[in-house]
Amino acid sequence: MNATIIDAINDALHAEMRNDDRTLVFGQDVAESGGVFRATDGLLAAFGSDRVLDTPLSEIAIVGSAVGLATHGFRPIAEIQFSGFLPPAFDQLVTNASRIRWRTRGELTAPMVVRTPYGAGVRALEHHSESLEGAYGHVPGLTVAIPSTPHDAKGMLISAIRDPDPVLFMEPKHVYRSLREDIPEGAYTEPLGEAAIRREGEDVTVVSWGAMMHKTLEAVDNLDGVDAEVIDLRTISPLDRETVTESVRKTGRCVVVHEAAKTGGFAGELVATINDEVLLYLEAPIERVTGFDIPVPLLSMEDYYVPHPPRIEEAITKTVSY
């Protein structure tokens, strides 16, 4: 089928709800209205109100009860309407979901997914635009996955649902509907923890994920005479060190692009990883193109915050001409 990211997510949910009757979908406005972005459209009609539920306005209860259900052998797929409202439930991710297997020495596990749209660029209100994947990736035991294409959105979501441990599935809502591609019918998986090489090249490695992936590809297309290798990280944690370091070993140069604020952002971890493993192959300092160390501005000026192709182009040029 020809699908956008939102169609692909919807399709993945339908497929896994059909495949596994221990799956449940719940969250705010997901059932009756099909989700504020329509990601869960049609699930209530297809699977009934025992498996598809609207919850009260309680992020803590949504994530916490998902942990409880998961330890009982269910496969909860919870939605947090915007990732800006995840912080109250961060407690449940840190305190319970991510470590229940560890705490109980494997007696209890939490095979659950928390889906949440993240990122700027849709002109919403305050708290509707953040990118805190670095903070979530810092929690040991929590898988943090971020697809950037319809094909990956479906395949990675199905992997997340089947994963034996908790997955925070962050959806780049800025590109929910702006890209289309043909994706396979029926269930298929794309692995978590594996980056994808979007474009092979020799001169410089550019690593990105989510909505920034597309700005990065645009920037690379605009640069004549630079043969860039573009890596879509796809999973923040666990990090696919090998794909990144292999590429840098080849190119000797690297630029990391993310929308989240710079300080403490995940680019720092990538720089450190490269430093640990392939420092001596580097021919130039690694560049970071990131959001600024400020809250995402309100809608009238949010575009100033987000990295755009010209800024990415500048960073690549600087690295290549070092």
Added chain:
Amino acid sequence: MDDSPRTVPPAAADIGVDPLSQGDLEIETYRVVRSDGSFAAERVPDLDNEAFRDFYRWMLLQRIYDERATKLQRRGRLGTIASGHGQEASIIGSGYALSRDDWIFPYGREAGALLLHGLSMRDLLLYWRGIEDASRMEGANVFGMAISIGSHIPLATGKAWGLELDGEDAIAFANLGDGATSTGAFHEGLNFAGVLGVPAVFFCQNNQYAISLPFDEQTNAETVAQKALAYGVDGIRVDGNDVLAVYNAVSTARERALEGAPVLVEAVTYRRSAHTTSDDPTRYRSGDEVDEWEERDPLARYRSFLEQTGRWDAIDEDAIREEVEAEFDEAVDAADAVEERGVEELFAYLHEEMPPELERQLEELRDLLEERPDTYEFIEQRPKG
């Protein structure tokens, strides 16, 4: 050794345990003017004619503001907005009961109350245009908008605590919806307010929905008001489409709060419009239900009261309408006249003094805009500020 039973026999009915349950509470909904227009004369507040006119004027203002702001939004001149259509009596009745020294904690659906409190309409429009500066809420004791639902409730407790410590004759007044009552912040904020005995009023407009979720799925409790008892604060349930009843309820709550008893007020009303300009309510509720509530229109009910008490003749509705439309026009012009801002605005105010790294990032952005003016192709300054 494990002595606990493997199976548990059912408890006998005669052992005298009688759990508290929903039916044990009977909670009255306070009214002054009933939906058929009849009213309880002894409950009519003792106010001058000017005030009775004001209630009508401000409810009409709320209605016109919502209509016009929605049109502006449709033309791309405001971001997402949440209308108070249908909730005018709750918004205005509560706002009118406050002193300008009180602090309002808004969450977005209470334009009229904020304007009554001294906020300029220009600034309110600028806020919904996404202009950070408008969050100063200049000239009015209004906190920043709590877009994260419920997050402001403990803040109101803390503010009330401060007001009390300083011996000020003012309260913290938190606006919230029925959905907000399901957040942890609500429970913790109210409980702590009860423990402290601070001058706070938590005003919940139960408009029957949190986006698509009807109130009876938000909580298994029959009312919001009854939750007050669990936190050891006072509770009032009031007909939220009866402006005089809301005014009386909030005036009473304010008095009690000043005496050290925080109050949770539930105003029972109905959101007649979409949740926000990005919502389609036909996906989750019936037109019949909306029509039913249209018959309980707060303006019509109040007008019938004014007519019965001989106060309507002195009110020139057309003149009020004209005045409010002109006020809105002026506010839009003033908002449009606000100069475009520089990028330094985005970096300011995060710290009292900008740290060197942030200054460096600001410089980097400025340089980029100068060296790569094609960046502007990706910056859609819409809606314009």
